Amino acid sequence: MPGCGSIDEVGVHPFGMMNIAQTQSVAQIGISVEPVELLTQQTPVASAAVSTIDSFTQFTQKMLDNFYNFSTSFALTQAQMIPNPSEMFIPANIVLKWYENFHRRLSQNPNFWKS
DSSP states (O other), rough: TTTOHHHHHHHHHHTTGGGOOOOOOOOOOOOOOOOOOHHHHHHHOOOOOOOOOOHHHHHHHHHHHHHHHHHHOOOOOOOGGOOTOOOOOHHHHHHHHHHHHHHHHHHHTTGGGOO
């Protein structure tokens, strides 16, 4: 797929043409290991809601979204395409159709892929 190489392989960042300002940021993440007894005594955030979908379904939906966004980030118009017999191009509408079908089947039966 065009543009899939690392920054070193390609020579430019794949989103280099977007003129995104480069700012240096610092983030700190903390992890606390607590006994289960202590956690059961804590009160959840008022706006927190229990997820109604299982983690596999949630993962699959996120994976679908990620694949669709990733693949369409390489979309070109026909005028932008440079003929290259060694590359295969998949029309974006085919990827969208697959995405919609998979998403529909997943919402109807999260275990459809097992059969």
